[in-house]
Each structure stands twice: as structure tokens, then as C-alpha cells.
Amino acid sequence: MPLDSELSVTVMGLGYIGLPTAAVIARTGAMVTGVDVTPSVVDTINSGRVHIEEVDLDGLVSGVVARGSLKASLTVAPADVFVIAVPTPFTQDRQPDITFVLDAARAIAPVLKSGDTVILESTSPVGTTEQVRDLIARERPDLKLPGATRPGEQADLAIAYCPERVLPGRILVELIDNDRVIGGITPRCARKALAFYRRFVRGACVTTTARAAEMTKLTENAFRDVNIAFANELSLVADTLGVDVWEVIRLANRHPRVNILSPGPGVGGHCIAVDPWFLVAADPANTPLIRTAREVNDGKTDHIIARAAAMIEAQDGPVACLGLAFKANIDDFRESPALKVAAALAARFGERVHVVEPYATTLPRAFDGTGARLIDIDTALETCGAMIVLVDHDIFRSVPLDERRGKAVLDTRGLWPDQS
Known part of the structure; x- marks a missing residue:
């Protein structure tokens, strides 16, 4: 992977996670392009301002934009690393909707080249990273994809999953200090993604499989939901009594x-x-x-x-x-x-x-x-x-x-x- 000053990174999605992530990476000296589908978001960031409220984010974005390390765009350009940080809502019948993730993967597919790394950060159902891999394989049959190569053959891309685990109001601090779980389609994919995160993460970076990393993120939030439910149920009983x-x-x-x-x-x-x-x-x-x-x-x-x-x-x-x-x-x-x-x-x-x-x-x-x-x-x-x-x-x-x-x-x- 190139040195920080030579590394190019594209972050897909400039929301509550994507923009802080792009800015933190840009602070290391990498050249970062943030891609968003909303013209007003792109214009706001390119003017050195922010469209979301987060502690110290405005100053950081202003600085990296002024230095030329971060720019926003409506279109995808080639890069060494692609980070997908788009929403993953659920449908009216509470089924996960990964349309935005797959759209982002489809958007980057034409510009991928041998040696690139693709990392999904969006909270996703187990198996989504493999679906990203499979979509890229269909869009780019000329590339050798991880998990689909012959013994001894090296894949052209590294594809991994690394969920964010930050607290709003402390995002810039926790992007750097929190431990990260990095799941690769293959162990080599995980190692390559690990090398990328070590550039800006001080917390421990632990590698595993993509599926284990996906379930880890869901488990963390389900654990908190269950514990909050206990407190909320207690409050109902207390009201009754x-x-x-x-x-x-x-x-x-x-x-x-x-x-x-x-x-x-x-x-x-x-x-x-x-x-x-x-x-x-x-x-x-x-x-x-x-x-x-x-x-x-x-x-x-x-x-x-x-x-x-x-x-x-x-x-x-x-x-x-x-x-x-x-x-x-x-x-x-x-x-x-x-x-x-x-x-x-x-x-x-x-x-x-x-x-x-x-x-x-x-x-x-x-x-x-x-x-x-x-x-x-x-x-x-x-x-x-x-x-x-x-x-x-x-x-x-x-x-x-x-x-x-x-x-x-x-x-x-x-x-x-x-x-x-």
C-alpha cells in the first residue's frame, strides 16, 4: 500500500460516519475524495463547511479541505482504497435493505484496478460483504476476486468489512481510539485492510472473517438494545406500582x-x-x-x-x-x-x-x-x-x-x- 502522502482514498457516503471518517483519513496526508449523491452536501464540504453537527468536525473539515487533502464529488474516481459508509435502513416489514450498499459497490466497480482495497463500514446483515464481492465479480469479470481464486493464485482486490463503533458527539475521538474489528473475505484481505486502519487508529485492530465482523456489529447493538429494554420495562412496572x-x-x-x-x-x-x-x-x-x-x-x-x-x-x-x-x-x-x-x-x-x-x-x-x-x-x-x-x-x-x-x-x- 502506498505511503500516506501517496495514498488515495474514496469514501462513499458523506453522512454522520462517512464525513468524519474521510476527514480523519485526510488528516494523515492521504488524498481523500468523498462521494455523495446530494449536490448541496458536496458543495458545502468543498467550501470547507459541514452539514452535520459533531464536536470539532467543522474545524477539521475546514483544515483538510484548505490543504487540498479532502474534496467532495458527485462522481467516483479511481483510488487505492474505497470505503463504503452509506445507510442500511430496514423495510416496512423490518427486513434489512442493503440497496445503498450494492449501489455504492456498483458505482466503484468500473474504476477498480488490481491492488485496490474495498472496505464496507455500513452496518450490514451477515453475508453482505460477500454480496459486495459477488456484485463486483459480475461487473468486473476481468478481475480475480478474493475467495474465488485457484490455489496459489493471488486475487486482484482485497475486500473486507470493518464496522464503525462510535458515539455521536465523540466521533472524531472514537474513530481513532476505539478498537476495530476487521473481517476479510480471506485472511489476506483482512491483513491488507488492517494495514490501512493502522494509519489512523490507535486502538487495537483485530482481524477475523467478514461474517464474524458483520455479526459482531449487530451483536453489540442488540446487546445494548436488550439492556435498555430491561430499564424501559422496569419504568413501566414502576409507573404501575x-x-x-x-x-x-x-x-x-x-x-x-x-x-x-x-x-x-x-x-x-x-x-x-x-x-x-x-x-x-x-x-x-x-x-x-x-x-x-x-x-x-x-x-x-x-x-x-x-x-x-x-x-x-x-x-x-x-x-x-x-x-x-x-x-x-x-x-x-x-x-x-x-x-x-x-x-x-x-x-x-x-x-x-x-x-x-x-x-x-x-x-x-x-x-x-x-x-x-x-x-x-x-x-x-x-x-x-x-x-x-x-x-x-x-x-x-x-x-x-x-x-x-x-x-x-x-x-x-x-x-x-x-x-x-
Whole structure:
């Protein structure tokens, strides 16, 4: 593989993972082209700006664009390494949809050359990396593909899977510091991908098979989903019994071998709310726990909508929904239970619903035609007699009791334990 200053890398997809990854690689001195299908995203990045909210990303992108190490494009050009970081949603019947992955593989196929490395980072069902290999084989019959060569014959390409495992708000730090699992179609593919990641990853890089790496990523998110479901189910029981779930969890976690997570209005984000369904789809008969966890967490959102609606019906005047993002201090609304709750309430109660979301300048389309409006936290405290806490943004945490006293509060995050 070429030296950093000579290495060319193409990153397919410039979203929440693709853009930070492209910028981090560009910082090493490699020449990086980020490819996206949205012209406004390409124009924004080429001007040295960013279209997503992430700590320190704006400064990094500005720097590498100014140095000429990163550029964005609508078209794919030849490179030494191709990183695919595109979305992998599920369908309405909760089946994984890898259309974007296969489209990206189809787009890079014409420019591939002997010696290139193709790495899939998108969270994917087990077997997707092999499907990428097979698609490239159909598109480029002139190339010898890994896993399809004769004994002793060397493949022209290295194809591997290396899932991201970063936390929004800490992406730039965790891209470098977190351990990485690198699964190759063959051991040689894994070794070549390993050499690439060692250029910018300080964490341990562990090699395995592509299928094992794919399942590892799904397992990590299913594990977290199951544990969150336990906390959310506890919160339902506590509501029934009239017990403070936050106190119960705090006390239970004093046990040396207990670490219960915090409940919330559900589970959001493109990973935890989606990926467990990939395992269920792969083996429905043997995943009752994973399926139930998903249903518990989705059901918690419906429970919060019902409780909030009852509170609003018992009040007069406007109510403030605090937060739309799927977690604190970010602008990512993908699969957000907070957004689902607020939008459902707006559809029912119209202009009585006011939304406070410091990471939004306009309300999402889910609120079109409802009459709901976006306000700031100070306006909410001055005008709204009821508050529904849906996201634990720092700005909400900073509101003192004196400014909240006398208001009806539904706190789904345990943010205001002192509320009278």
C-alpha cells in the first residue's frame, strides 16, 4: 500500500460516519475524495463547511479541505482504497435493505484496478460483504476476486468489512481510539485492510472473517438494545406500582454486579433501533429475546405518547416538548423516539404543542400542517404550563427548580429529580 502522502482514498457516503471518517483519513496526508449523491452536501464540504453537527468536525473539515487533502464529488474516481459508509435502513416489514450498499459497490466497480482495497463500514446483515464481492465479480469479470481464486493464485482486490463503533458527539475521538474489528473475505484481505486502519487508529485492530465482523456489529447493538429494554420495562412496572424508577435504579446499581441503564422514551438512532432487526430477520426462530427487546423499546414510545396526551388533556394552554434528537447534544433525529412522541402530540393537539430543540432551526416535516412551532427554552419556561422532557440536552439540565416550579412535568429522562 502506498505511503500516506501517496495514498488515495474514496469514501462513499458523506453522512454522520462517512464525513468524519474521510476527514480523519485526510488528516494523515492521504488524498481523500468523498462521494455523495446530494449536490448541496458536496458543495458545502468543498467550501470547507459541514452539514452535520459533531464536536470539532467543522474545524477539521475546514483544515483538510484548505490543504487540498479532502474534496467532495458527485462522481467516483479511481483510488487505492474505497470505503463504503452509506445507510442500511430496514423495510416496512423490518427486513434489512442493503440497496445503498450494492449501489455504492456498483458505482466503484468500473474504476477498480488490481491492488485496490474495498472496505464496507455500513452496518450490514451477515453475508453482505460477500454480496459486495459477488456484485463486483459480475461487473468486473476481468478481475480475480478474493475467495474465488485457484490455489496459489493471488486475487486482484482485497475486500473486507470493518464496522464503525462510535458515539455521536465523540466521533472524531472514537474513530481513532476505539478498537476495530476487521473481517476479510480471506485472511489476506483482512491483513491488507488492517494495514490501512493502522494509519489512523490507535486502538487495537483485530482481524477475523467478514461474517464474524458483520455479526459482531449487530451483536453489540442488540446487546445494548436488550439492556435498555430491561430499564424501559422496569419504568413501566414502576409507573404501575407508583414507585420512582430512578431511585430504584440508583439503589439497585449499588450492588457490585448490577449496572442497570437509564430508561427513556424509547430507543433511537440508526444503529440500536435498527440493527437488532437484522439478526431477527436472519434467524426468526432463535431470536425471541432480541425481538421482544425491540418491541418493548418501541412500545415505550407509545406509552409515553399516551401519558403525555393525558397530561395535556388535563392542562390548559401550551405545552413544551423538550428535545427531538435521539440522544443528548447532537442534531441527529434518525429513528428518534422523542421526535415520534412530539410529532404524535402535535398531530393530536395542534398549535398547543411547542417544541424546544436547540439543534434545529426548523421543525422536521413530521410537523407539517400541525400548527406546532419551534421555540427556545426561555420562551417555553415563560409561556408553557406543562413540560415533557424527551431529550437530556445540557441546556435542559441547566434549568433550575425555581424556573420549573408549579409546572406540570413528564420527565422521561430523569433530568429533573428535584421537580416538586
